[in-house]
Amino acid sequence: MNAVEVLGLRRHFPSSSRGGRGTPRTALDGIDLTVGIGEVHALLGPNGAGKTTLCKILATVLVPDAGTARVLGHDVVTELAAVRPLIGCVFGGDRGLYGRLSARRNLLYWGALYGVPGRELRGRAAGLLERFGLTGHADERVETFSRGMKQRLHLARGLMHDPRVLLLDEPTTGMDPVSARDFRTLIGELRGEGRSVLLTTHDMAEAETVCDRATLIDGGRILHTATPRQLGALLSRHERIEATGVPARLADALRARPDVTSVHDGADGTTTLIEVTDREALAPVLRLLIDAGVTELATARPGLEEVYLRLIGDRGMEVVR
Amino acid sequence: MNTRPRPEALTLLRHGSAIAVADLAAVYTWRTWLFGWLVRMLSQVVFFTLIGRLTGGDERFLVTGNALMVCAVEATMVVASSAWERSLGTLPLLVAAPARLAWTFVVRSLQWVISGTATSLVALFALGPVFGLRWTAGSACAAVPLVLLTSLGTYCVGLALAAFVADRPGLRNVVSNVAYLGMMAVCGVQVPVHYWPPPVRAVAQALPLTHELDALRGVLDGAPPVHVLLQALLGAVTGAGWLAVAVLGFGWVARRGRRTGAIEFGT
Amino acid sequence: MNAFRAGLGLQAALLRRSPGDLHILATVPLYTLILLAMTDAPHRPGLAPDAIIAPTLMALWSTALFTAGDLIDRDRYNGTLEPTVAAPAGLAQVVAGRISAVTATGLLAFAEAWAVGRCFGVHLTVRHPLPLVLGILATSLTTACTAAVIAALLVLTRGGRPYQNSLSFPLYLLSGIVVPIGELPHWLHPVSRLVYLSWSADLLRSAFRAGPPRDLPVQLLALGLLAAAGLACAGVLLRRVLARVRVLGTLGHA
Numbered sequence: 001m002n003a004v005e006v007l008g009l010r011r012h013f014p015s016s017s018r019g020g021r022g023t024p025r026t027a028l029d030g031i032d033l034t035v036g037i038g039e040v041h042a043l044l045g046p047n048g049a050g051k052t053t054l055c056k057i058l059a060t061v062l063v064p065d066a067g068t069a070r071v072l073g074h075d076v077v078t079e080l081a082a083v084r085p086l087i088g089c090v091f092g093g094d095r096g097l098y099g100r101l102s103a104r105r106n107l108l109y110w111g112a113l114y115g116v117p118g119r120e121l122r123g124r125a126a127g128l129l130e131r132f133g134l135t136g137h138a139d140e141r142v143e144t145f146s147r148g149m150k151q152r153l154h155l156a157r158g159l160m161h162d163p164r165v166l167l168l169d170e171p172t173t174g175m176d177p178v179s180a181r182d183f184r185t186l187i188g189e190l191r192g193e194g195r196s197v198l199l200t201t202h203d204m205a206e207a208e209t210v211c212d213r214a215t216l217i218d219g220g221r222i223l224h225t226a227t228p229r230q231l232g233a234l235l236s237r238h239e240r241i242e243a244t245g246v247p248a249r250l251a252d253a254l255r256a257r258p259d260v261t262s263v264h265d266g267a268d269g270t271t272t273l274i275e276v277t278d279r280e281a282l283a284p285v286l287r288l289l290i291d292a293g294v295t296e297l298a299t300a301r302p303g304l305e306e307v308y309l310r311l312i313g314d315r316g317m318e319v320v321r
Numbered sequence: 322m323n324t325r326p327r328p329e330a331l332t333l334l335r336h337g338s339a340i341a342v343a344d345l346a347a348v349y350t351w352r353t354w355l356f357g358w359l360v361r362m363l364s365q366v367v368f369f370t371l372i373g374r375l376t377g378g379d380e381r382f383l384v385t386g387n388a389l390m391v392c393a394v395e396a397t398m399v400v401a402s403s404a405w406e407r408s409l410g411t412l413p414l415l416v417a418a419p420a421r422l423a424w425t426f427v428v429r430s431l432q433w434v435i436s437g438t439a440t441s442l443v444a445l446f447a448l449g450p451v452f453g454l455r456w457t458a459g460s461a462c463a464a465v466p467l468v469l470l471t472s473l474g475t476y477c478v479g480l481a482l483a484a485f486v487a488d489r490p491g492l493r494n495v496v497s498n499v500a501y502l503g504m505m506a507v508c509g510v511q512v513p514v515h516y517w518p519p520p521v522r523a524v525a526q527a528l529p530l531t532h533e534l535d536a537l538r539g540v541l542d543g544a545p546p547v548h549v550l551l552q553a554l555l556g557a558v559t560g561a562g563w564l565a566v567a568v569l570g571f572g573w574v575a576r577r578g579r580r581t582g583a584i585e586f587g588t
Numbered sequence: 589m590n591a592f593r594a595g596l597g598l599q600a601a602l603l604r605r606s607p608g609d610l611h612i613l614a615t616v617p618l619y620t621l622i623l624l625a626m627t628d629a630p631h632r633p634g635l636a637p638d639a640i641i642a643p644t645l646m647a648l649w650s651t652a653l654f655t656a657g658d659l660i661d662r663d664r665y666n667g668t669l670e671p672t673v674a675a676p677a678g679l680a681q682v683v684a685g686r687i688s689a690v691t692a693t694g695l696l697a698f699a700e701a702w703a704v705g706r707c708f709g710v711h712l713t714v715r716h717p718l719p720l721v722l723g724i725l726a727t728s729l730t731t732a733c734t735a736a737v738i739a740a741l742l743v744l745t746r747g748g749r750p751y752q753n754s755l756s757f758p759l760y761l762l763s764g765i766v767v768p769i770g771e772l773p774h775w776l777h778p779v780s781r782l783v784y785l786s787w788s789a790d791l792l793r794s795a796f797r798a799g800p801p802r803d804l805p806v807q808l809l810a811l812g813l814l815a816a817a818g819l820a821c822a823g824v825l826l827r828r829v830l831a832r833v834r835v836l837g838t839l840g841h842a
Contacts (some may be wrong), residue, residue, distance in 0.1 A: 013582055053582075059417045061584045084419040105336070112336040113418040113425065121332070132562040158416075278479025353750035364761045371767040374624050376635065398736035491608035498611055509706035512625045 001073045002037035003165050004058060004195030008067035010054055011220075028221035030067065034260060035165075037072075040191050042211035043200040050193045050220040057199070059089045060104035071165055077226040085114060088163030092173030094150040096157075103134050103153050107160050114161035128156040129312050135293030148179040155186065166190060168199045172206060184210050238275050243289055244296035246272040250288065260285065327507060332476075333420060337428030344402065345432035359440060362391045362402035366444050370452050384452035385538055386510035388444035389471055393504055393530050395437030399430040400497035403483035404490040413584045416575050426480060433479075434472040436442035441468045455507035455540060463540045466551060467533050474529025474560025475504070481563045484570025488583050504530050529563070591677035594684025601660075603693060614708045619643035620704040622765065636710045637824035640701045642765045645785050645792075646756075647697030648731050653755055656690040656735035659683060660743045660829065669743075673833045680826050683736060691732045695724070712796055719804050720795035726811040727788040733818030734784065740825030743825045744832070765789045784814040 009031040027050045035041040043051050049095060056062035058070055060076050060083055068075060074082040098106055104197045107125035109226045132152040142150065151171065158166060172180045187210040190197055199205055207214045208228045216223040254274060255263045259281035263274050276285055282299065289297060352408035366387040373383040401415065403426050405519060406412045415425050444462055446456065456464075482500055488493050507521050508531040514522055525531045538544075578584040593631055603609055623639035660683065663669040673679055705712060742748050762776065763769075763785035769777055780786045787810045794801040 011582075056413070056582070058586070059413070059577055061416045062582050063579045067550060081419065086419060087417065089417050091413075093410075096414050098340055098343065098409065098411065100347045101339060105339050105343070109336040109339060110414070110418070112332040113415070113420040113436045115419055118332045118335075121336075331592050333650055349750065353747075357751045357754040361757050365759035368757050368761045368766070369626070371761075371771055372623070374771055375638075375767050380627070462673070494608055494611040495614045496616045499618065502615055502622070506618055506622050506625070511622055516625060 001037070002034045002070075003011065003037045003039065003072060003160055004033065004041075004198055005032040005073075006031055006067070007069075008032065009054070009057065009064050010066040011050075011057065011062070011064050013228055026220050028057075028064070029221055030095075031217070031220070033215060033222065033225070035196050037196055038194050039193060039213065040187055040197045040199065040211045042203070042207035042214040043198060043217055044202065044207050044214050045200075045217040049217045051217060052169055053220075054217075055089075055091075055167050055198070055200060058167055059087060060084055080159040085161060086164050088158035088161065088166045090154050090158035090166065090168050090171055092151065092175075094145075094147050094154075097142050097150060097153060100141060102139045103129060103142055103145070103156075104138045106153065107156060110157050111160040116161055124160060124162075128159055130157045144193070148176060151175060151179065156181075164195055164196055166197045168197060168289060170200055170202075171222065172201065172203060180206070235253040239279060239282050240300050241274040241276070241282070241285060241289070242271050242298045242300065243274065243294050244271050246274075246294055250292045250294075254285065254288070257285070326367060330424070331432055333424060337425060337541040338431055340429045340482050341432040341435075344405075344430075345436060345577045348432075348587040349436070354436070358436075359443060362394070362440050363444055363448055366391060366448055370448075372511075380452040381454060381541070382513075382538070383511065384449055384454060385445070386534060388449060389441055389468065389530070389534050389537055390501075390505055390510045392434075392437035392441035393445050393475040394470055395433045395440060395500045396472050397479040397482075397497045397501045397504075398433045399476055399479035400432040400483045400486065400500065401493045402433070402489070403480070404493040407487070407490050407585075410585075412578075414543060416578065416584055417461075419566075421572075422575045423484075423568040424572055425481065427567070430476070430480075434469075434476050437472045437475075438469050441472070448506075463549070464537060467537045467540065469555055470560070471530055471537075474533065474556050474563070477505075477563035477567060478528065480567035481570055484567055484574055487571075487574040488577070503526055505530075509534050527562075528558055529556040532559065564566040591681035592685040592688075594677065596681035596689045598682075599686035599689035603655075609655050612647050612654065613693065613696055613700065615650075616643050616647050616700040616705045619646060620701040621708070623789035624705065624708045624710060624743065630750070633710070636795050637712060638766050640705045640710070641789060641792045642659075642760075643701045644657060644698045645762060645763075645765050645788055646693040646728070647700075648691070648727065649759065649785060650756060651690050651694035652687075652731045653738060653752060654805065655685045656732075657689075657738035657742055657752060659686055660739045660750075664743055670833060673830060679830060680823065683739065683826065684732070687732045687735045687739070691735065693730050694731065695728060698724070711763060714795055715798060716795045716801050719791060719801045722804070722808060723788060723791040725793070726808055726815070727784070730784045730788070730811050730815040731816065732820060733815045736822035737818050737825060740822055740829055743814065743829055744825060759783055760834060762786070763789060782814075783809055786813050787814070 009028050010026075012026045012030040029050075031050070031054060033041075033043075033054075043054065045051050053062065054087055057064050058071060058076055060080055063077050068077075070076065071083050072086055074086070076083050098109070102107070102123055107128060108121050112118075126135075129135045132155060134149065134152060134156065137145065137149065137299055142153065145153065155171070158313075159167075163245060172265050175183065184206065187197060187199070193211075199207075200209065200246060209240045211228065211316075213225060215225040250254055251263050251272060254260050259277050261275045261277055263272060265271070266273050286297065345495065366384065369378055369387045370383040372378070373380045387530065406415060406426075406429070415422055418425075445454070445468070446461065450454070479497065479500065482496050483493075486496050507517055507525045508514065508528055509525065510530075514525045515530060517525070532552045533556040536549045539549040539552060620640060620643045623642055624636070627635035627639045663672060672682060678701065702712070738752075740812075742752065762772070762780045763783040764772070764780060765785055769780045769786060772780065787807045790803065791801075791807040791811070794803065794807075
């Protein structure tokens with residue numbers, strides 16, 4: 001049994017134009033995904049990729065159009081009563097808390113909603129407040145909290161009922177670097193406790209450091225699932241040369257070669273980026289450059305970030321709808 | 322396998338009402354309640370009661386109706402405060418929790434019942450005598466549960482409406498205002514129910530305020546206790562009916578939201 | 589003038605997009621119905637003008653209090669106040685434009701109340717058209733000026749908001765919009781006369797009465813003076829709003 005098992009999941013939304021006419025937007029287009037027990041799995045993708053839609057379906061607040069999703073063997077559409085207590089749901093930002101209540105009161109309320117027995121509520125809330133460094137502010141109104149404190153409280157809230165599976169939807173949105181580092185430590189602890197975590201993010205560094213496996217998702221489709229290292233290796237055959245002062249005629253000649261995938265200008269305008277098909281192609285290309293008098297040269301392998309950009313495509317700030 | 326019991330109702334009530342109390346404390350301090358809210362509501366009672374002086378109407382009838390109306394006004398604020406869950410971003414978390422969505426909404430706005438009952442009682446006991454109400458120990462004791470029943474019954478009407486505007490939070494003020502003014506018009510507050518044509522009277526019979534007001538006037542006019550009890554009971558039954566509608570309504574909200582994706586996550 | 593027009597256009601667009609802000613207009617037919625029933629207008633035509641004028645004035649005052657009164661505060665909440673202040677256009681003109689749009693929608697209440705009266709079988713006869721037109725104009729102007737005072741006060745005072753809601757019925761009562769001021773205790777009469785609604789109610793009612801509107805000049809003068817006082821007050825308060833934004837960089841104490 002897996003913590004999360006998703007098979008052929010589809011979901012579309014009616015067009016947001018007036019009256020719902022126009023083409024419907026496909027948020028999930030046949031997703032297959034498994035998260036093993038005790039695994040930390042990152043779901044990577046740009047805004048609008050379908051990450052939150054998947055989280056919503058797993059959290060039982062959205063039903064899919066087709067396909068199945070199971071949490072620890074229970075179907076998220078038909079077995080609500082079984083699924084809901086198993087899942088802890090946390091999303092980033094500072095919404096989703098009662099600002100007029102104290103941190104402790106918030107935890108007690110959510111614990112009660114999850115059926116934590118009355119005698120255990122207080123102890124559990126105190127323990128989590130301690131764990132997230134909020135004991136000193138336990139009885140202050142949440143609306144007076146900083147964003148980072150609210151996010152820590154959000155995590156505590158998600159753990160109040162001791163869930164076995166955690167859905168963390170962009171949990172580090174707007175976190176400062178120190179909080180983000182603490183957050184990564186926390187993920188390690190959760191894994192140590194045997195919990196399974198599905199984490200959505202568009203932060204590569206975060207995915208690279210905390211997760212066991214990462215799935216790249218875009219336009220509602222899965223592009224690739226692998227360990228961060230495997231993903232990095234995926235494109236390592238695409239070796240890259242950065243050179244300064246490449247004559248235009250040589251650049252054209254390189255473009256014509258079958259072992260060169262692309263030649264384009266670097267961001268600073270003086271360097272040229274040359275990508276070759278594999279390691280073997282490096283030597284002849286380097287020789288040509290040196291023969292043409294180009295001496296400022298460097299070779300590089302793509303990092304995970306580049307894999308991401310390569311697979312997702314560089315569409316800048318555009319959000320797919 | 323998870324064998325955790327369904328959330329215990331009492332625990333839920335205890336911790337959920339903390340939200341209600343916190344909201345009440347955030348909306349009012351004792352000073353703003355006394356000099357702001359109470360003065361406004363008492364002015365409303367006097368405003369409508371004095372119209373009786375203009376038309377030669379029965380001031381006792383009017384002051385009783387309008388004093389009880391005050392708690393109905395406040396109880397329908399549940400329509401607005403239920404919409405706060407959406408703006409707080411807590412709605413998806415409530416839907417994802419194992420507790421039934423309707424009960425979380427039933428519990429979270431109880432502050433209006435408390436405040437409304439207090440306001441109505443002040444209006445009845447302090448303003449009533451100015452316009453001719455004569456209280457005895459017995460009638461005063463009977464008035465308290467009747468006011469509470471009116472608050473609770475109207476609160477249930479408001480909850481049902483809140484469920485149906487859950488997806489249109491922009492309409493919350495329209496709906497709550499129209500709801501309480503509609504009740505003020507047809508439930509016998511300003512003019513007797515029989516003033517209106519039969520279809521309107523039928524609507525009035527479905528509203529708790531109509532019956533509780535009838536019971537309260539019965540208490541003040543020395544009507545037979547059976548009549549008073551019967552009307553109070555009818556009010557309670559209609560209130561329970563509205564509660565059932567509210568529970569079904571919130572179930573529908575959750576199901577519909579899950580289908581359409583209207584329950585937004587996060588920021 | 590451009591700033592005024594921009595404010596007017598902005599507010600009209602905002603009102604079109606959020607019908608919830610116009611909830612006061614939804615209450616007008618019900619208040620009219622209640623007052624017509626209470627005064628039994630079909631059988632007692634003498635009180636019918638009161639039952640139709642009162643909901644209109646209530647709606648105008650409510651829009652001034654809630655919709656217009658919230659203008660600046662809502663801008664502060666949305667973070668749009670600072671950029672508005674930073675723009676070269678005068679804040680006062682923008683606010684005036686926006687308040688005018690809100691007040692204009694408040695005037696729809698008159699048509700609503702009139703229509704409900706017709707459905708109820710009440711036919712009002714305008715005996716003196718000039719006082720009616722002047723009354724509506726003067727009332728709108730004074731409403732707008734008063735709304736500007738409220739809008740500025742609500743951003744300047746921390747403790748004002750909880751009392752915003754309580755300025756409705758106490759003022760209806762004081763201003764005698766249904767029950768004449770004469771029914772109130774004598775010591776309250778001077779206070780009532782400070783509320784512009786009391787002059788508006790008298791003026792508008794006189795347009796439907798048989799006798800000549802003898803008090804018209806006094807009523808218009810009173811409304812004009814109250815409008816001028818409101819305008820002056822709003823001017824001073826708005827300058828303080830501006831000063832506070834510029835000195836503290838923000839008004840954010842919400």
